[in-house]
Amino acid sequence: MIVTRPLLGLKNWLGLRTLYMREIRRFSKVYIQTILAPVITTLVFLAIFTLAIGKLRGDINGVPFIEFLAPGLIMMAIIQNSFANAASSIMAAKMQGNIIDTLMPPLTANELVLAYASGGATRGIVVGCAVGLAVSLFVDMNVNNVLLIIFYAATASYMLAMVGIIGGVWANRQDHMTVINGFIITPLSFLSGTFYSIDRMPENLQFVALINPFFYAIDGLRAGFTGQSDGPLLFGAVFLVVINTILWMICWRMFATGYKLKP
Numbered sequence: 470m471i472v473t474r475p476l477l478g479l480k481n482w483l484g485l486r487t488l489y490m491r492e493i494r495r496f497s498k499v500y501i502q503t504i505l506a507p508v509i510t511t512l513v514f515l516a517i518f519t520l521a522i523g524k525l526r527g528d529i530n531g532v533p534f535i536e537f538l539a540p541g542l543i544m545m546a547i548i549q550n551s552f553a554n555a556a557s558s559i560m561a562a563k564m565q566g567n568i569i570d571t572l573m574p575p576l577t578a579n580e581l582v583l584a585y586a587s588g589g590a591t592r593g594i595v596v597g598c599a600v601g602l603a604v605s606l607f608v609d610m611n612v613n614n615v616l617l618i619i620f621y622a623a624t625a626s627y628m629l630a631m632v633g634i635i636g637g638v639w640a641n642r643q644d645h646m647t648v649i650n651g652f653i654i655t656p657l658s659f660l661s662g663t664f665y666s667i668d669r670m671p672e673n674l675q676f677v678a679l680i681n682p683f684f685y686a687i688d689g690l691r692a693g694f695t696g697q698s699d700g701p702l703l704f705g706a707v708f709l710v711v712i713n714t715i716l717w718m719i720c721w722r723m724f725a726t727g728y729k730l731k732p
Contacts, residue, residue, distance in 0.1 A: 484576045485584050492588025496554055503554075503592060504599055507546045511600045514542055515607065518664070529666050530697045539608045540691040541663035546600045547622060548658050548683060551593030551629035552636070555585050556646055559637030568730055578724035582634065582717060589630025594622055610694060617693030617702070624709040625686035629654075631716035638723045638730060657683045667699050682712050 496503040519535055529537045562568040571581070604610065612618065636649045661683035667675050678684045678699075685705030692698040722728070 481574075481576055481580060484574050485580050488571065488576065488581070488584035489587050492554065492558060492585065493591060495558060495588070496592045503550070504596055507550055507596045508599050508603045511542050511546050512603055512607075515539070515604060519607075530699075532695045532697055535608050536610070536695060537666075537691070537697075538664060539604050539610060540694045541687050543597050543600050543604065544621075544625060544687045544690045545658050545663050547593040547597040547626050548629045548686065549654065550596040551589045551626040552633040552650070552654055553589075554592040555589035555630040555633030556637040556640075556649075557633075558585065558588065559634060560640055560643070560646055563637070563730070564642075572724075572727070572730060578721045581724045582631070582720040585634050586627050586630040586717075586720070589633055590623065590626035593626035593629065597622055597626075612694060613696035614693045617689055620706065621686055621689035621693065621709070624706075624713060625683075625690070628682065628686070628709060628713050628716060631713070631720050634720045635716070635723065638720075638728060641729070657681055661687050662699060663687055682709060685709055 515535075515538070518538055522534070528534065559568070562571060576584075601610065632654075636646060640646045640649070660677070661681050662678060667678040667684070670678065685700060685708050688698050688700050689702055689705050689709075692702055724730070
């Protein structure tokens with residue numbers, strides 16, 4: 470039997486891998502719902518904006534509007550699906566009463582966070598790649614800096630996966646998850662520069678975007694594709710790392726204490 474012994478530096482890699490693979494199989498078995506559906510939704514957004522204002526809207530910071538829009542749509546898909554995977558996994562386990570089966574094996578709180586967050590992040594990145602490939606069929610997508618794309622996609626997907634963990638643990642019923650998604654995730658993703666440059670906002674309201682972590686995720690990914698950004702990339706990277714660290718600590722605390730998980 471493999472037992473985690475953190476003080477001796479021993480990790481339960483088998484248990485960690487098993488839980489992670491379970492999360493992967495959860496969304497891969499229903500790929501039409503978890504992967505294909507977000508791709509179709511993103512293409513609908515792209516079509517609407519292209520047909521409605523694509524030819525009327527001028528360049529943004531020297532980038533054609535549709536090329537400016539595409540990375541924002543990709544990141545929005547990453548954000549929403551990373552959150553949905555982790556949140557639905559924990560919420561379903563709580564509602565079905567089998568969350569104890571996850572807590573009983575010899576896994577530390579850090580290992581539980583890593584497995585759930587990695588599962589959510591993997592779904593977000595897989596959906597992001599699928600959306601990117603689909604969008605590239607209609608938009609001239611150029612890669613300016615692949616390291617920026619990888620970094621911001623990874624940090625954003627882990628950030629929202631951990632938000633999903635927190636939401637799934639906190640929520641007592643599906644209505645609570647709807648509140649989190651409707652009043653936090655969706656507004657922050659839509660008001661983060663997905664469809665516009667923050668230079669279009671009144672100066673006294675631009676600070677709203679500058680304190681929104683979703684803005685830095687979208688801005689960084691957009692810089693990776695177009696080479697243009699609305700905000701300071703270094704500050705955005707540090708900001709996201711700090712947010713991820715805080716979220717990890719909250720998730721760790723929830724699993725370590727069994728908050729709303731143990732009877």
